[in-house]
Amino acid sequence: MEKLKSLNLKSHLLTAISYMLPIVCGGGFLVAIGMALGGTNMYADGLVQGQFTFWDALATMGGAALGLLPLIIAVGIAFSIAGKPGIAPGFVVGLSAISISAGFIGGILGGYIAGYLALLIINKLKLPAWAKGLMPTVIVPLISSFIAGLVMIYVFGVPIAAFTNWLTDVLLGLGTSSKLLLGLVIGSLCIVDFGGPINKTVYAFTLTLLASGIREPVTALQLVNTATPIGFGLAYFIAKVMRKNIYEREQVENLKSAVPMGVLNIVEGVIPIVMSDLVRALIASAVGGACGGAVTMILGADSTVPFGGFLMLPTMTRPWTGLLAIIVNVLVTGCLYAVIAKNKDINVAIDEAEEEEPEIEDIQIF
Amino acid sequence: MKIVGVCACTVGIAHTYIAQEKLEKAAKNAGCEAKFETQGSIGKENALTAEEIDAADIVILAIDIKIADTERFKGKKTIQVSTDVAIKSPNKLIEKAIQVVEAAK
Numbered sequence: 001m002e003k004l005k006s007l008n009l010k011s012h013l014l015t016a017i018s019y020m021l022p023i024v025c026g027g028g029f030l031v032a033i034g035m036a037l038g039g040t041n042m043y044a045d046g047l048v049q050g051q052f053t054f055w056d057a058l059a060t061m062g063g064a065a066l067g068l069l070p071l072i073i074a075v076g077i078a079f080s081i082a083g084k085p086g087i088a089p090g091f092v093v094g095l096s097a098i099s100i101s102a103g104f105i106g107g108i109l110g111g112y113i114a115g116y117l118a119l120l121i122i123n124k125l126k127l128p129a130w131a132k133g134l135m136p137t138v139i140v141p142l143i144s145s146f147i148a149g150l151v152m153i154y155v156f157g158v159p160i161a162a163f164t165n166w167l168t169d170v171l172l173g174l175g176t177s178s179k180l181l182l183g184l185v186i187g188s189l190c191i192v193d194f195g196g197p198i199n200k201t202v203y204a205f206t207l208t209l210l211a212s213g214i215r216e217p218v219t220a221l222q223l224v225n226t227a228t229p230i231g232f233g234l235a236y237f238i239a240k241v242m243r244k245n246i247y248e249r250e251q252v253e254n255l256k257s258a259v260p261m262g263v264l265n266i267v268e269g270v271i272p273i274v275m276s277d278l279v280r281a282l283i284a285s286a287v288g289g290a291c292g293g294a295v296t297m298i299l300g301a302d303s304t305v306p307f308g309g310f311l312m313l314p315t316m317t318r319p320w321t322g323l324l325a326i327i328v329n330v331l332v333t334g335c336l337y338a339v340i341a342k343n344k345d346i347n348v349a350i351d352e353a354e355e356e357e358p359e360i361e362d363i364q365i366f
Numbered sequence: 367m368k369i370v371g372v373c374a375c376t377v378g379i380a381h382t383y384i385a386q387e388k389l390e391k392a393a394k395n396a397g398c399e400a401k402f403e404t405q406g407s408i409g410k411e412n413a414l415t416a417e418e419i420d421a422a423d424i425v426i427l428a429i430d431i432k433i434a435d436t437e438r439f440k441g442k443k444t445i446q447v448s449t450d451v452a453i454k455s456p457n458k459l460i461e462k463a464i465q466v467v468e469a470a471k
């Protein structure tokens with residue numbers, strides 16, 4: 001277990017996701033704009049001179065970027081593990097994952113294999129001095145790409161492709177009650193730690209589904225992240241009507257930036273507000289999130305872009321479904337928090353001394 | 367005491383900057399001189415110079431992801447945490463950093 005922890009698997013995945021997000025956003029918006037205005041994604045067939053419209057071009061550009069997600073995640077992970085030498089095997093293994101239909105999960109696994117292989121070769125393979133120059137030019141890229149690619153194609157590719165297909169089929173075939181359940185689970189889990197490890201795990205899972213063309217779960221997750229800060233803003237006004245003071249002065253100031261951030265899909269602005277009344281705020285967020293997630297899944301709000309808050313709405317087949325999910329989520333979180341929150345004195349300064357003692361194992365010292 | 371550091375989170379638009387603000391405030395409260403570089407999705411901001419790193423007693427990295435240019439801190443006393451720890455317990459973290467520096471003297 002100790003050894004596993006020292007490998008820092010999670011941080012490599014997060015690094016890759018941080019490289020991937022701008023590509024997903026850029027590509028996703030291009031596809032959404034192109035398709036909304038009548039374009040088709042012709043990436044598979046290729047654009048033929050003179051036989052495509054401007055909107056086709058947009059949709060194809062974006063589609064090309066989104067189709068490469070397994071590659072990007074693989075390169076990102078391998079780079080995070082091995083640095084520059086990880087890029088070549090990451091590319092090969094990512095493309096192998098795409099060609100054998102192992103998709104996003106294949107890309108993630110392949111990235112780890114490629115990265116550690118490159119690292120292993122660099123650290124363990126001792127060569128005579130005259131061959132040192134061959135290391136970066138031939139040995140590392142060739143051997144690591146060769147092994148990682150073959151392992152992807154002959155060992156992991158087929159079972160992962162089968163699993164991805166199975167998962168896709170199951171999710172596509174879900175009845176209303178199962179969709180409701182999935183929405184409840186995603187909606188509540190993704191908000192329960194405000195961008196922490198549970199949220200990131202759920203996020204990786206929903207991105208996997210997005211890469212297989214199932215867009216509702218990631219939409220649910222991001223709509224919940226969008227709605228929660230707005231919900232806390234609404235709670236302020238509801239509490240006012242109830243003649244209750246649920247925020248301190250500094251928190252009201254925080255809200256003024258947290259709500260607009262929420263509109264653009266950034267949930268983290270509410271952290272200082274949540275911290276002051278953690279349990280109650282979490283209950284309000286999780287219950288609201290569960291409702292918002294359930295509405296998203298049942299109505300089938302399906303954003304092509306997995307980020308952007310209200311900007312996601314125009315990319316949905318039916319934008320009103322997403323809007324409704326946000327409204328439900330905001331109302332539930334807002335009303336619930338206004339009711340259960342503690343009554344506070346608006347003038348109390350936040351007690352800076354009250355801090356959690358950080359876990360020793362969370363701190364690394366070199 | 368002089369502290370330098372880097373903050374970087376996954377999405378690179380929020381946690382990164384909250385951590386920076388909290389740590390700078392906490393360092394100031396503890397009477398330390400501090401500068402934190404952010405490596406958000408926009409790239410490096412408030413970048414550290416070689417002189418600043420050279421003069422620092424300790425480096426604090428509040429990062430969830432692999433960051434650029436870690437070679438700069440080679441040989442320096444370094445504390446690494448997730449951005450979560452920096453945001454939740456900035457004062458305790460600075461306290462810890464001071465202890466580490468004192469212990470090394």
